[in-house]
Amino acid sequence: MTAAPSVTADWMVGTVTSTAYATPGGRVLALEVPHWPGNLAGQHLDLRLTAEDGYQAVRSYSIASVGFGSTVELAVDQIPDGEVSPYLTMDVMAGDQLEVRGPLGGWFVWKPTDPGPVQLIGGGSGVVPLVAMMREHVASGSDVPFKLLYSVRTNDDAFFYDEIRSLASPTIDVTFAFTRKTPYGFEGTAGRLTKESVERDTIPASENPTVFVCGPTGFVEAVANWLVALGHDPARVKTERFGGK
Amino acid sequence: MAVISRGFGSRRRESSPDLPPGQFLTEDFPVLSAGPTPDIDTADWEFSIVFDGGETRKWSWDDLMALPIETINTDIHCVTRWSKLGTTWRGVSLDTLFEGIDTSYGYTMIHSYGGYTTNVPLEDLMDGKAWIAFEFDGEPLDPEHGGPARLLIPHLYFWKSAKWVRGIVMHENDDPGFWEQNGYHLYGDPWLEQRYW
Numbered sequence: 001m002t003a004a005p006s007v008t009a010d011w012m013v014g015t016v017t018s019t020a021y022a023t024p025g026g027r028v029l030a031l032e033v034p035h036w037p038g039n040l041a042g043q044h045l046d047l048r049l050t051a052e053d054g055y056q057a058v059r060s061y062s063i064a065s066v067g068f069g070s071t072v073e074l075a076v077d078q079i080p081d082g083e084v085s086p087y088l089t090m091d092v093m094a095g096d097q098l099e100v101r102g103p104l105g106g107w108f109v110w111k112p113t114d115p116g117p118v119q120l121i122g123g124g125s126g127v128v129p130l131v132a133m134m135r136e137h138v139a140s141g142s143d144v145p146f147k148l149l150y151s152v153r154t155n156d157d158a159f160f161y162d163e164i165r166s167l168a169s170p171t172i173d174v175t176f177a178f179t180r181k182t183p184y185g186f187e188g189t190a191g192r193l194t195k196e197s198v199e200r201d202t203i204p205a206s207e208n209p210t211v212f213v214c215g216p217t218g219f220v221e222a223v224a225n226w227l228v229a230l231g232h233d234p235a236r237v238k239t240e241r242f243g244g245k
Numbered sequence: 246m247a248v249i250s251r252g253f254g255s256r257r258r259e260s261s262p263d264l265p266p267g268q269f270l271t272e273d274f275p276v277l278s279a280g281p282t283p284d285i286d287t288a289d290w291e292f293s294i295v296f297d298g299g300e301t302r303k304w305s306w307d308d309l310m311a312l313p314i315e316t317i318n319t320d321i322h323c324v325t326r327w328s329k330l331g332t333t334w335r336g337v338s339l340d341t342l343f344e345g346i347d348t349s350y351g352y353t354m355i356h357s358y359g360g361y362t363t364n365v366p367l368e369d370l371m372d373g374k375a376w377i378a379f380e381f382d383g384e385p386l387d388p389e390h391g392g393p394a395r396l397l398i399p400h401l402y403f404w405k406s407a408k409w410v411r412g413i414v415m416h417e418n419d420d421p422g423f424w425e426q427n428g429y430h431l432y433g434d435p436w437l438e439q440r441y442w
Contacts, residue, residue, distance in 0.1 A: 011247070050247040050249055051249070051253050053254070082256070083257055083269075096251050097251075104441060107424075107428075224280065224282065225281060234280055234281045239278060241276050242275070
């Protein structure tokens with residue numbers, strides 16, 4: 001196992017430098033973390049909020065940014081009955097401070113030295129760590145074949161929609177699957193992924209891709225089971241799930 | 246001294262003295278797995294313990310069901326910060342599976358269908374602290390949650406309670422398992438917040 005940038009034991013102060021609505025319920029936050037040690041594509045961090053009376057809450061978020069800069073970018077989806085995500089998606093403003101710890105996780109990561117090809121499959125806000133991988137692909141000048149399949153309700157609900165489209169290149173193939181409504185001019189109909197559409201729109205098992213699947217639990221369960229049924233080696237299907245069943 | 250996040254704290258979750266530090270209560274049952282969910286038929290299921298000299302004990306599903314079955318009421322704590330309080334399981338105690346065995350090794354590696362591993366000191370498996378569990382809240386354990394059977398070690402973070410468990414290999418040393426090689430703590434006590442390296 002190649003060592004990831006090591007997690008620092010202490011919480012680091014981060015200052016929010018910008019916030020932007022990315023979807024109706026989701027925001028992209030940029031944090032300035034002076035002592036951030038850098039992170040690999042796909043890693044996450046712990047984020048800690050402290051109220052004036054000392055009450056604290058901590059949650060984990062995937063990191064959209066990669067590399068060694070002190071700017072850390074997160075994309076946060078609002079969970080209606082949550083206590084941290086509503087603060088991050090509605091209340092926090094540029095100039096506010098919070099704390100982070102990380103980077104964390106050494107499994108759901110992609111490094112430019114890893115062998116290809118690579119298939120990325122994201123559902124909803126599960127695309128965030130996959131965007132980090134595509135950014136790393138571009139930043140490193142990698143020629144490893146990448147293919148993204150992004151399932152999302154509508155184009156308005158897609159995180160990093162314009163950026164993802166602009167990242168499409170001869171080595172990064174991008175396919176959107178809109179489950180509710182397709183944008184004007186989109187070829188194809190709206191609908192959830194099926195085993196057949198996954199087979200059609202992803203790298204075949206015969207090419208031995210590494211597959212990263214991230215999204216809500218039900219989405220990841222279904223997709224990962226189809227991949228295994230389509231002949232993918234389960235050991236090469238890396239998953240990250242969120243939410244209950 | 247933690248910095249104050251302006252305006253935070255208006256939507257607090259319910260708290261409980263039974264929650265370890267840094268955990269929040271959840272009513273649903275999140276699923277966290279590193280890969281696809283394996284499909285295991287109980288007709289093919291087998292569980293083994295490999296002892297110091299290579300001696301192996303094996304159990305089929307029917308063998309397991311013939312052993313004394315215990316009901317376990319316990320709280321569970323995931324390293325990703327959710328906890329569930331008052332869960333009910335049924336399973337076979339590891340004390341029963343280790344009965345009559347004399348081992349000089351102090352550590353174990355738990356192995357799962359699908360290739361997952363996690364390391365646990367032997368003493369954490371003994372004396373009513375760990376089970377092979379196959380029922381959750383009165384129902385057979387769902388595959389997503391580790392069915393047909395998972396390890397249940399509720400006093401450690403839940404990644405130690407290996408899903409789809411298939412066996413235990415005795416180890417002389419505390420060698421790291423899967424998540425323990427990928428950033429998580431070697432032991433994982435939730436009350437000491439032993440989350441990461």
